[in-house]
Amino acid sequence: MAKRADELTHLTQDLIRIPTLNPPGQYYHDICNMLAERLARTGWQVELLRAEGALADSETYPRWNVVARLEGTRPGECVHFNGHHDVVEAGHGWTVDPFAGTVRDGKVFGRGACDMKGGIATSIIAAEAFVAQRPDFAGAIEISATADEESGGFGGVAWMSERGWFAPERVQHVIIPEPLNKDRICLGHRGVWWAEIETHGRIAHGSMPFLGDCAVRHMGAVLEEMEEKLFPLLAEKHTAMPVVPEGARQSTMNINAIHGGAPEQPEEYTGLPAPCVPDRCRITIDRRFLIEEDIGDVKAEISALLERVKARRPSFEYEVRDLFEVQPTMTDRDAPVVRSTAQAIEKVLKRAPDYVVSPGTYDQKHIDRIGRLKNCIAYGPGILDLAHQPDEWIGIQDMVDAGTVMALVLDELL
Numbered sequence: 494m495a496k497r498a499d500e501l502t503h504l505t506q507d508l509i510r511i512p513t514l515n516p517p518g519q520y521y522h523d524i525c526n527m528l529a530e531r532l533a534r535t536g537w538q539v540e541l542l543r544a545e546g547a548l549a550d551s552e553t554y555p556r557w558n559v560v561a562r563l564e565g566t567r568p569g570e571c572v573h574f575n576g577h578h579d580v581v582e583a584g585h586g587w588t589v590d591p592f593a594g595t596v597r598d599g600k601v602f603g604r605g606a607c608d609m610k611g612g613i614a615t616s617i618i619a620a621e622a623f624v625a626q627r628p629d630f631a632g633a634i635e636i637s638a639t640a641d642e643e644s645g646g647f648g649g650v651a652w653m654s655e656r657g658w659f660a661p662e663r664v665q666h667v668i669i670p671e672p673l674n675k676d677r678i679c680l681g682h683r684g685v686w687w688a689e690i691e692t693h694g695r696i697a698h699g700s701m702p703f704l705g706d707c708a709v710r711h712m713g714a715v716l717e718e719m720e721e722k723l724f725p726l727l728a729e730k731h732t733a734m735p736v737v738p739e740g741a742r743q744s745t746m747n748i749n750a751i752h753g754g755a756p757e758q759p760e761e762y763t764g765l766p767a768p769c770v771p772d773r774c775r776i777t778i779d780r781r782f783l784i785e786e787d788i789g790d791v792k793a794e795i796s797a798l799l800e801r802v803k804a805r806r807p808s809f810e811y812e813v814r815d816l817f818e819v820q821p822t823m824t825d826r827d828a829p830v831v832r833s834t835a836q837a838i839e840k841v842l843k844r845a846p847d848y849v850v851s852p853g854t855y856d857q858k859h860i861d862r863i864g865r866l867k868n869c870i871a872y873g874p875g876i877l878d879l880a881h882q883p884d885e886w887i888g889i890q891d892m893v894d895a896g897t898v899m900a901l902v903l904d905e906l907l
């Protein structure tokens with residue numbers, strides 16, 4: 494891997510120079526094609542897959558994915574490296590061009606450097622280094638670069654999982670090189686439930702509010718019940734999952750938005766608002782739950798809270814709408830891919846790995862739930878805090894070290 498450091502740097506730069514921004518999801522075909530051509534040259538079987546009909550797929554912005562497979566000389570298991578090729582917007586505050594792939598002080602800078610084009614490049618170079626040393630390996634290696642992880646993965650890993658690409662019959666080990674740091678193994682993530690709660694009232698003239706029913710006051714009562722009963726309860730629910738940062742080692746809930754009453758007027762409107770009793774108020778909640786919790790109980794907690802409010806407010810009516818949910822997942826520490834990665838980290842870095850769980854979800858959710866494959870981790874170079882930030886970078890030595898770990902994992906499993 495050390496000998497291939499320059500090649501690894503160049504590949505990372507080449508990937509950064511294709512600005513695969515999501516949204517809207519652009520240049521997906523270019524990046525997939527570039528990877529396909531590179532891998533096909535050294536004997537990999539490559540397939541470009543468009544997630545036709547998936548969420549956000551369109552003729553203007555088709556959702557392209559690429560999968561490459563290299564068969565060994567003997568039967569065996571398949572190790573799959575999966576990285577998302579999409580990146581989030583650059584945003585402001587950069588001191589270098591976010592899409593130039595600038596190299597300085599042993600780091601490659603750019604949007605997607607750590608999240609996660611550096612990780613994709615590392616897994617490719619690691620696989621090539623391994624194959625050069627062990628041309629007679631057993632089983633198969635797969636590398637995929639997939640779309641839309643930053644917006645839920647529906648045109649990427651979810652679409653591929655639905656079509657059997659991650660079925661345990663064909664893939665036995667999955668490593669997602671997200672930037673969790675070269676000495677940490679990420680076993681999974683907490684669960685998510687997004688929902689919209691709407692309180693109902695009745696519109697009337699603001700000078701005679703007693704003739705109407707104020708939906709915002711009803712929502713106020715809901716929020717008060719959350720402050721007094723729900724948030725303290727969530728803070729008490731601790732998990733055995735090693736979630737980082739530590740503040741997320743409990744149940745949490747965010748209120749993402751609140752809307753009620755007359756819509757906000759455009760900035761150029763200079764008049765006063767009209768006096769109306771609001772008849773609708775809505776909040777969006779983002780509840781993150783633990784492996785120890787059941788999603789049915791999580792939802793029942795909210796229903797019970799709303800029923801308590803209803804008991805005190807005779808005219809109170811509400812609706813709860815599910816928006817999105819993902820089950821928590823945590824791969825067993827004894828799973829083969831975890832054990833091999835842990836051993837390799839000890840060999841390369843001369844220390845035991847940290848086992849972590851992510852507070853938010855990533856593509857493992859689809860591999861686990863749709864693909865039914867449990868032997869999956871996130872392991873890759875890069876510092877997670879730099880993701881989505883200005884001047885995002887990845888350390889070249891970190892990539893070399895993580896790549897050495899990946900190559901040793903291949904050596905062990907194949």
Ligand SMILES: [Zn+2]
Pocket residue numbers: 577608609642671672
């Ligand atoms: Zn990522």
